[in-house]
Structures are given as structure tokens and as C-alpha cells.
Amino acid sequence: MGVDLIFKIAAIGILVAILHTLLDQSGRKEIALMTSIIGLVVVLAVVAREIFKLFESIKTMFQF
Numbered sequence: 001m002g003v004d005l006i007f008k009i010a011a012i013g014i015l016v017a018i019l020h021t022l023l024d025q026s027g028r029k030e031i032a033l034m035t036s037i038i039g040l041v042v043v044l045a046v047v048a049r050e051i052f053k054l055f056e057s058i059k060t061m062f063q064f
Helices: 003-025 029-061
Strands: none
Touching: 003 029
């Protein structure tokens, strides 16, 4: 967990922003919205996985 996580989230954000812009300009606003929602879900899944790892390490740290 470090800078690579930030770069991964940023790459997903840039990709989703480009796709959203392209789809919005071509008149497919519904698909552009779905692309943004899917990108948000993917980023939330990545962050949730990292939070789970954090809680697991805290749990093992305080076990006796």
C-alpha cells in the first residue's frame, strides 16, 4: 500500500473521464453515466480491499 495505489486510482479516474467525455460528445449520455458509475464502483472496491487489509493488520497487531 503506497504510491502504487494512488497511481492505480488516478489511472482509473483518467480512463473513466476520457470514456465519459467521448461517450457524452457522441450523444450516448446514458452509457457515459453508467461508465462513471462503474468506475466509481471499481475504485470503491479497490479502497475497500485496502481498508480490509488495514483492519486485518490491526487485528493481528493487537492479538496476544
